[in-house]
Amino acid sequence: MTTYFSYLDPKLQEELKKTAEAIVAPGKGILAVDESNEGIGKLLATVGLENTENNRRKYRQLLFTADDVLSENISAVILFDETVYQKADDGTPFMELLKKRNIIPGIKVDRDVVPLYLSEDEVTTQGLDDLAQRCATYKKQGCRFAKWRCPLKIREHTPSAQAIQDTAQVLARYASICQSQGLVPIVEPDVLLDGHHDIVRAQKVTEVVLAAVYKSLNDHHVFLEGTLLKPNMVTPGQACANRNTPEEIAVATVTALLRAVPAAVPGIAFLSGGQSEEEATINLNAINKVQMKKPWTLTFSYGRALQASVWKSWAGKDENVKKAQLELIKRAKANGLAALGKYEKGAVTTAAGDASNYSKNHKY
Numbered sequence: 001m002t003t004y005f006s007y008l009d010p011k012l013q014e015e016l017k018k019t020a021e022a023i024v025a026p027g028k029g030i031l032a033v034d035e036s037n038e039g040i041g042k043l044l045a046t047v048g049l050e051n052t053e054n055n056r057r058k059y060r061q062l063l064f065t066a067d068d069v070l071s072e073n074i075s076a077v078i079l080f081d082e083t084v085y086q087k088a089d090d091g092t093p094f095m096e097l098l099k100k101r102n103i104i105p106g107i108k109v110d111r112d113v114v115p116l117y118l119s120e121d122e123v124t125t126q127g128l129d130d131l132a133q134r135c136a137t138y139k140k141q142g143c144r145f146a147k148w149r150c151p152l153k154i155r156e157h158t159p160s161a162q163a164i165q166d167t168a169q170v171l172a173r174y175a176s177i178c179q180s181q182g183l184v185p186i187v188e189p190d191v192l193l194d195g196h197h198d199i200v201r202a203q204k205v206t207e208v209v210l211a212a213v214y215k216s217l218n219d220h221h222v223f224l225e226g227t228l229l230k231p232n233m234v235t236p237g238q239a240c241a242n243r244n245t246p247e248e249i250a251v252a253t254v255t256a257l258l259r260a261v262p263a264a265v266p267g268i269a270f271l272s273g274g275q276s277e278e279e280a281t282i283n284l285n286a287i288n289k290v291q292m293k294k295p296w297t298l299t300f301s302y303g304r305a306l307q308a309s310v311w312k313s314w315a316g317k318d319e320n321v322k323k324a325q326l327e328l329i330k331r332a333k334a335n336g337l338a339a340l341g342k343y344e345k346g347a348v349t350t351a352a353g354d355a356s357n358y359s360k361n362h363k364y
């Protein structure tokens, strides 16, 4: 049995805990811009631009040079490898731009998914082999946290016990390696929106998955106070006819979290998973308003739900940069308010606010 082990060095515990707490400071959340080169390529295509290193850089420059007020609601950003080393037009490294704005840089460290052999179209996430070295390099570059995503599909026979156990093991090994190198691990078991299932099924699956993940994190001696969770909200599947209210989504989500996530975890930052920008804001607001026990900070770590309007307003044109930056700031403000349960439905309107961001088998 795993009853003999040492705790992390107290100094390292303190550092990890401080970083995790700063990321989920009240009214703040995470901007996820860790789309892979393939993922951002699809977005660039929608605005008529080629998927070149410079075009990817120009888009991310737009985000990182938005007005300083952005940091009132954005505490941290998740980067993709390439972005860590890129610079703005004036030669300032992106990492410096972020630090000047008091935004904590983090890094996606998983290497995407491959099929789980003999499963029903389920996957496992790769990237553990050289993870310690990569984490050490990113830490030297100034990153203070990492992210690793394990997607799970709800179908008649899935997620399977095999996929759930694999997710739990892989996330625990990842989290343990990150902490050994001084990075806060954001643990992301993502129960996908794809499917016809109702909210009851989504809640049960989320509970089972989270319970397995935290058992495994404990078995691997992960220091929970120096971690964050990035889960799905509990919602009906995208193709389910019965649509629940934000209040019902809030109760299902908080119930699942209460049953499976230890109170030692400082914060939970939801992914948006294909919800529209406004839906993701309203649901987060309802989650924070619901009168239930909530021992963790509940906030956002959105990719699509913070950027859909930015892409639409920018449309790949230099003259639209300012306009697009304002969209980002508006959406960040709306989500900052939602993280405090103070958002009023429709108070913020953005170019693509109500448009669904769902795409089947979405590729980050």
Ligand code: 13P
Residues within 6 Å of the ligand: 032, 033, 034, 078, 147, 149, 188, 271, 272, 273, 274, 301, 302, 303, 304, 305, 364
């Ligand atoms: P979405 O908010 O688009 O689901 O992205 C979250 C994510 O996991 C990227 O890190």
